[in-house]
Amino acid sequence: MALTERGLTIPEIMLVAGTRVALGVGVGLLISDRLNEDQRKAAGWALLAVGVLTTIPIVRGVLAKPPAATI
Numbered sequence: 001m002a003l004t005e006r007g008l009t010i011p012e013i014m015l016v017a018g019t020r021v022a023l024g025v026g027v028g029l030l031i032s033d034r035l036n037e038d039q040r041k042a043a044g045w046a047l048l049a050v051g052v053l054t055t056i057p058i059v060r061g062v063l064a065k066p067p068a069a070t071i
Contacts, residue, residue: 007068016058023051 008016026047029040 005068006062006065008062008065012058012062015054016062019051019054019058021051022047022054026051 026044026049029035029044029047032040034040035043
């Protein structure tokens with residue numbers, strides 16, 4: 001499978017980074033002992049869900065972009 005280069009704008013990169021942060025913080029809360037168990041699980045699962053659910057449309061949008069022109 002050949003790699004295809006696609007151009008991303010700064011807002012798109014920030015959106016991708018934000019979803020990765022939400023996903024990472026959610027997983028971190030699920031495995032940490034900073035909050036009581038109920039708070040930790042609720043916040044962790046919510047952030048994990050946000051990270052996963054927002055990834056799907058972002059990936060679809062990036063894959064729908066035409067390949068970047070090579071020079």
